[in-house]
Amino acid sequence: LAQHFNCIHMLGNQVCAPVELPANSRHLDTYFTNLTLTDKSFHVSAIGRGRALDGIEMMAISRGLTLDQMRDDPGITTIISVNSPRRFDEMMAEGLMTMAEFGQSVAVTPFTLMGAMSPVTLAGALAQQNAEALFGVVLTQLVRPGAPVMYGAFTSNVDMKSGAPAFGTPENTKANIASGQLARRYGLPYRTTPGSASNAADAQGAYETLMALWGAVLGHGNLVYHAAGWQEGGLTASFEKLIIDVEMIQHMMEFLRPIEVNEAELAVEALGAVPTGGHFFGEPHTLERYATAFYQPMLSNWQNYEAWQEAGGLDATARATRLWKKALEDYVEPVMDIAVREALEAYMARRKEAIGQGEP
Missing domain, CATH: 3.20.20.480 (Trimethylamine methyltransferase-like)
Incomplete structure (x- = not known):
């Protein structure tokens, strides 16, 4: 592990x-x-x-x-x-x-x-x-x-x-x-x-x-x-x-x-393009970055209660059990001469x- x-x-x-x-x-x-x-x-x-x-x-x-x-x-x-x-x-x-x-x-x-x-x-x-x-x-x-x-x-x-x-x-x-x-x-x-x-x-x-x-x-x-x-x-x-x-x-x-601060990160164009009361989901600035913009946890579950229950209602400890077992399944022994x-x-x-x- x-x-x-x-x-x-x-x-x-x-x-x-x-x-x-x-x-x-x-x-x-x-x-x-x-x-x-x-x-x-x-x-x-x-x-x-x-x-x-x-x-x-x-x-x-x-x-x-x-x-x-x-x-x-x-x-x-x-x-x-x-x-x-x-x-x-x-x-x-x-x-x-x-x-x-x-x-x-x-x-x-x-x-x-x-x-x-x-x-x-x-x-x-x-x-x-x-x-x-x-x-x-x-x-x-x-x-x-x-x-x-x-x-x-x-x-x-x-x-x-x-x-x-x-x-x-x-x-x-x-x-x-x-x-x-x-x-x-x-x-x-x-x-x-x-x-x-x-x-x-x-x-x-x-x-x-x-x-x-x-x-x-x-x-x-x-x-x-x-x-x-x-x-x-x-x-x-x-x-x-x-x-x-x-x-x-x-x-x-x-x-x-550290927080990166430059012209692209300040998102001035996106701020100007979204109208008052609008949203940023469809903005090019968002679409270019959404896949890597935030830390993606391996253990946390962000579903609402109904979706979480439908998926099995596993708490963090139960999900951790699945994760360590999967990690062992994926283990590859390093090559040694x-x-x-x-x-x-x-x-x-x-x-x-x-x-x-x-x-x-």
């Missing part, structure tokens, strides 16, 4: 976790799947040096590059999560340093949930987030000056009645905007997230995601992570939610397109054997 939609530019780490495979080596299977079923970049699991280096080496194989060439031409990224408050776990630190050593992109992201892992006040949480993020940024530069790095932000609040994480809240949205201001202050690219705590692809999921997405956009986010399919605070994913999110992202992309595929398979086999013998 990620391959199908052009507004999705990269994949997450594990679109779904293959829990039936050994936990210490299944990252290899997910890397292989990402590399063979899409032609988009992806986020590697940098939990320790081994997993980070596996992602770097497999991407290098797929691109026909050496590791030295990958240093100067990055192809993957990772999220390094801070164990807030004020702790970098050993495996995360190893992953960060490995990615920086080989010139790959890192988004240092504190996990600052207000009231739990950070102060209950937004200003206090942002101050903590800033210190933790900058620590990680500095560490990448100590390893390799000039290593690509992003300012990551994941500040939201918890439900103070239960302790459960909440997303798409007013506080989360303001944090997304303020974090972008901090990133720009330091001249860093900005990683952000439009999340939702809803357990279903429903109205709550849509309005929470859109609130957070506005924060990401107004914060000038460069990497909008967890952008499509996120549900239940990130514990589950939904095909229907992915379609709804893609629709919102496409709306946002069209909204951000057989020698490259065999090299990836050989690398996986070697590493699985080494991991089985205790190598990290």
Whole structure:
């Protein structure tokens, strides 16, 4: 599905976790799947040096590059999560340093949930987030000056009645905007997230995601992570939610397109040709542009109630089900050179054997 939609530019780490495979080596299977079923970049699991280096080496194989060439031409990224408050776990630190050593992109992201892992006040949480993020940024530069790095932000609040994480809240949205201001202050690219705590692809999921997405956009986010399919605070994913999110992202992309102003767009001739109280449907200016004048949603239904009922009365979630199934039917696997595929398979086999013998 990620391959199908052009507004999705990269994949997450594990679109779904293959829990039936050994936990210490299944990252290899997910890397292989990402590399063979899409032609988009992806986020590697940098939990320790081994997993980070596996992602770097497999991407290098797929691109026909050496590791030295990958240093100067990055192809993957990772999220390094801070164990807030004020702790970098050993495996995360190893992953960060490995990615920086080989010139790959890192988004240092504190996990600052207000009231739990950070102060209950937004200003206090942002101050903590800033210190933790900058620590990680500095560490990448100590390893390799000039290593690509992003300012990551994941500040939201918890439900103070239960302790459960909440997303798409007013506080989360303001944090997304303020974090972008901090990133720009330091001249860093900005990683952000439009999340939702809803357990279903429903109205709550849509309005929470859109609130957070506005924060990401107004914060000038460069990497909008967890952008499509996120549900239940990130514990589950939904095909229907992915379609709804893609629709919102496409709306946002069209909204951000600048208004074109020139003689033709001002439509002075059409304005003069239509009499008072008339209409523009039959004007040449309209007929020349009507097919592409407006964004055409893939999910929205603009029929009146009677026509909608006659067509089956499907709500947005039901229509989303049809759309993701059609997208899968239309999927075409990208072409990969057989020698490259065999090299990836050989690398996986070697590493699985080494991991089985205790190598990290």
